[in-house]
Structure formats: C-alpha cells, structure tokens
Amino acid sequence: MLTVTRVVHASVLLDFGGARILTDPWFSERRFYYQGEPRGIATAADLPELAGIVISHEHYDHCDLDALIEYPDRTVPFAVVPGLAAKVRAAGFANVTELAPWQTTRLGPVAVTAAPAKHGVPEVTFVLRADGHTVYFGADTLRIAELDEVARRFPDIDLALLPINGLRIRPLLNHQVVMDAAEAADLTRALRPRLSVPIHYAFTSGPIGDRVMTKSDRNRPDLYLDAAADLAPDTKVHILDPGISLTV
Template structure:
C-alpha cells in the first residue's frame, strides 16, 4: 500500500506500507520565504517515525535543517544531493549518503535512486521504490531532456510528484529555475505515471519579494491538471491540500 500526504511546498510524506519517507523538509518560514498554504506538520517533533529523509538540494525551502533538528531520531538515514552530507551531519544527523544521478541506496526497506535535475544550484531528483510501488519526486527541477531517461529506467511509475510554478528570478536575470505547469504536463506524458500530484506552487516571496525578486504561477494547480488532461489522459491528477492523504 502506498499513501502520500503533502506537508507543504515540496515536502511530502510517502508511506510505503508503514515505511515513511519525508521529502525536502521545510517546516518554518522567514523573510522572503512564505509557504502560501498551511502546512500539515507544525514542527519536526510532530513528524511520525521515519524510515528516511531525502533532500534534493541546498535551498532553505527544501533543506530546512534548523527546524529539522527537533526530530528526535538523530540516526534517521538521509539520501541527499552531492555536497550536502557535511551540512546534514553538522546539524546532528549521523547517517547520510550523497547520491549523484543514477546512484542508489536504501532507506530502510525503501530503494532510493537519484535522478537528474536542473536548477540554480546542484540538485537531484529521486525515484523511490518499496512495497510494490514506484514514486518519482521532482523537487523543483527545470524540465530538462535528461529526465526522459526516467521513463526508460522506471517504466512502472505509480506516482509522479512534479513542481509546477515556473519560478523565475527577476528583475535583472528573469531566469526560469523551475518547470511550469505546461512543462510538467509534458513530462507527465513522457513518464506515463498512473497518478500525478502537483507540488511547489503556493510559495511566495511576500508582497515585496513577489514584485522585485521572484515571479511564479502561484496557486494554479488547475493549469497543470487541465494540461495533463490534454497531453496524458491516462494519468489521473489529484490536487491535494496539505494534510489530506491520498492512497495510490
């Protein structure tokens, strides 16, 4: 049995028959980093026992280690992007492995394989397999051609979690750093996942930051759902509020 529950943003709890994996923890807010929706876990102390944690890259809204130190089990295993292990260990967690694309490890009974990503800093995405189910976690990658390889290596995806807000850094750069809803829908067509859930769309830089720092398609998961209906009709899209579980 596979159950997923959004925490907030790209932070998701995946429950593979009792083995729970947390993705990209973000459990606090600060200036210019607003979650834009109520998160379903107040603090790390409120998390259930975890089989492991995966972290795609070293951005605060995906790697909130200051808040995560309240999690009581310092031996919980981590799979993280290259270059992150020292930072996780410095936060007090002792069981950390770095994965480059197509390297893999196990977090308890869950097999974790890193996949490519494109972003403003080094990043990986992840494929997680356990209990007869396979999940792709897209973190906040751009739509890069290297992601097509996932469909060849993992043709049996049950669930795809894809970012959709098309975040751009502006005004000087106006550089896109996250795939948008249309690009995520096109990737959904390639991946052929049975079920897809959009993530990474409510984020705000706040009233000032949204004007001068970042630009994104906020709170529009319907754009992704409608595009998938046109491009990948065999994939069922679920738009989930944080805290609402989905049994896949």
C-alpha cells in the first residue's frame, strides 16, 4: 500500500507499506520565506520513523537542515543532489549518498533514482519505488525536455508530485525558475501517472517580497486541475491539503 501526506510546500511524506520517505524538508520560516499554509507536521521532532530522506537541492525551503536536526535518528539515510552531502553531514547526519541523474541507491527497501531537473541551482528530481509502487517527485524544477525520459524508463508511475506555481524572480527580469500549471500538465501528459498531486503553490515571500522579489501563481491548484483535465485526462488529479493522507 502507498499513502501520501503533504507536509508543506514540496515536503511530502510517502509511506510505501510502512517504509516512509520524506522529501525536501522545510519546518521553519524566515524573512521572505513563508509557507503560506499550515504545516501538516509541525516540527521534525513530530515525524514518524523514516526509512530515508531525499533532498533535491540546497535552497532553504527544500533543505531546512537547521530545523531537521530535531529529528532524533541521526543514522537515517539521505539521497541528495551532488554537492550537498558535506552540508548534510555537517548537520549531524552521516549516512548520505549523492545521486546524479539516473543513478540509484536504496533507502531501506525503497529504490531511489535521481532524474534530471533545472532550477536556479543544481537540482535533481527523484523516482521512488517500493512495495509495487512508483512515485515521481518533481521538487521545483522547470519543465524541461529531459524529463520525458522518466516516462520511458519508468512507464508505470502511480503518483506524480509536481510543482505548479511558475515562480519568477522579479529582479532578474521575471526569470522563471519553476514550472507553472500548464507546464506541469504537459509533464503529466508525458509521464502518464495514475494519480497526480500538485505541490509547491502556497509559498509567499510576504507582502513586500511578493511585490519586489518573486512572482507566482500563488494558491492556484485549480489552474493545474483544469490544464491536466485537458492535456492528461487519464490521470486523476487530487488537491491534497497539508496533514491529510491519501491512499494511492
């Protein structure tokens, strides 16, 4: 059995028949980084026992190591983007494997394969497989052609977790760094998952930051729901509130 629980933003708890994987942990806030929705799990200390943690890139809202140190098991294994292992080890977690695209490791019984990504810093996305289920975790990548290869290598995806807010950086002439709802729907068409859950859409930089730093389609999962219905009608889309568990 596979269940998915959104924590907040791109932080999701996946439960493969009792083997739980946490994606891109974010358990705190600071200036210009606000979650925009209540966390489904309040702190890292409240997490259940984990089989592993995956981290797509080093941005604070995906790699909140200062808050993650409240998780009591320092032996929990990590799979992370290349270049991040030293930072994770410095936070007190010694069991870290870096994965470049198409490399695979195991976090307990869960096979984790890195896939391509494109963002403002080095990033990977992940395919996770265990207990007869396959999940694609899209972190906050742009929609790039290389992601079509995921569908070729993993033709039976049960669940896709896809970012949708189309985040742009205003000081960089509105440079886009995250796929938007229409682009996520196009990726859904390519991946053909049975179920898709949108992520990465409630984030806000705050009243000032949203005007001068970032621009996004904030809190509009409905845009993805409508676009996916047109481009990927065979995929069921479920908008999942934080803290609510869904059985896939």
